[in-house]
Amino acid sequence: MLTGLAVRAHVGPAEVAVQGLTLDSRQAKPGMVFFALRGAQTDGHQFIPKAVEQGASVVVCEQLPAAPAESTTYVQVADSAEAMAYMAAAFHGHPSRQLKLVGVTGTNGKTTCATVLHKLFRELGYHVGLLSTVQNQIDEQVIPATHTTPDAIRLNELLAQMVKAGCTHTFMEVSSHAVVQHRVTGLEFAGGVFTNLTHDHLDYHGTFDNYLKAKKGFFDSLGKKAFALTNADDKRGPVMLQNTAARRETYSLRGPATFRARLIENAVHGLHLDIDGRDVQFRLIGVFNAYNLLAVYGAAVLLGEDATEVLTVLSGLTSAPGRFEPILAPKTRITGIVDYAHTPDALENVLDTIADIRQPSQQVITVVGCGGNRDAAKRPIMANLACQGSSRVVLTSDNPRFEDPNEILQQMQAGVQVADLGKVLTIADRREAIKTAVALAQPGDIVLVAGKGHENYQEIKGVKNDFDDKKVLQEMFDLLGK
Structure with missing residues (x-):
């Protein structure tokens, strides 16, 4: 393994x-390797005594303890997270080598692309694995997801399960955190897809340049046999290809590219596109989904699938x-619309899509919040x-985590222009905010509930409380029908 x-x-x-392998000292036991990782909040080295007390046979660390236990093997490395990734891959028999593994990275669109x-x-007709923000899947078997990209031990364990289940392909989201923290180190990818890059995760990366480098690091790691498919219409798209050894491919709605599409119609019933000379109707809505569909199409063709068959199947699929x-x-x-939009670019995309498909008489009432302990x-x-794209806006709580929701809302209110003050309400309770938005709506209007999407909880002070935007919105609509 070394x-x-x-x-x-x-x-x-x-x-x-x-x-076995673990990064949790509480799970350590005889025959296991404990990895002491340096994290943003805690340093795993302080838990080495606990892991040894639990019976860990091996400790992998960056700094040896002053008094090593005689019965324990200690391995000192430069980076424990990197070592863990390589050892996890080896322990599970390098499962990524037995799959066509495709990683999707970018700020927005990762979940949709991987899911579609x-x-x-x-x-x-393939047996397929999925690793996404919403959930992990082995064919139809659903495995709950706790992170966009699992830690290296769990990730290789899941990939090994997929191989055992007969999967030939796996599609996964690759977050910027995952690249920096070596969660995907040691994996062999058949290809990588870049969607776009906008303002996000600066609370972790510090600067936009660091965020960009994290995304680029994924493409830098791709091998010669892989493909690197990038959005040519995003100004950071070409940057992703600068140092990659992979085959360089592009997709675009605006200019020359390996895979080209032209938008014919964007309507409430779906998208109408010309893709590489083929006229296709899709069920997905919005220009941002035109890019997602084009990325999926390009990746499938690069994996060896027939273009016409791919488009035929894609035309009937729904989003994540x-x-x-x-x-x-x-x-x-x-009409209620629930969307995960939790970044400025994603929110703008959703509002632009609604503007494209709505009738002049339809008001847009938007419910939106921002997560705590994230990029302020x-x-x-x-x-x-939200104000620029809506008739009325209700600012509310998202996942406040360990921050005061009212302080988050005050920071949001600072962005409201004087001319828009009359259209904005601030209601910290998310259920009440959604209820109010529905009450403000007239027949035929559109209510957008943004920020949480698939999440079925609201995280407050470290506790995940049951909360589902879709269920709450449906509940309010049901009340209207009585």
């Missing part, structure tokens, strides 16, 4: 039978849960965007 690793020092028995690719290849998901109130004909700079921007 083959290829740069080991700085080694203390204790050299031959150890390894039965999973659906597409299932329809094409909580991504521009419509809910209709039959009696009043009010986007809060006033999102409030301003």
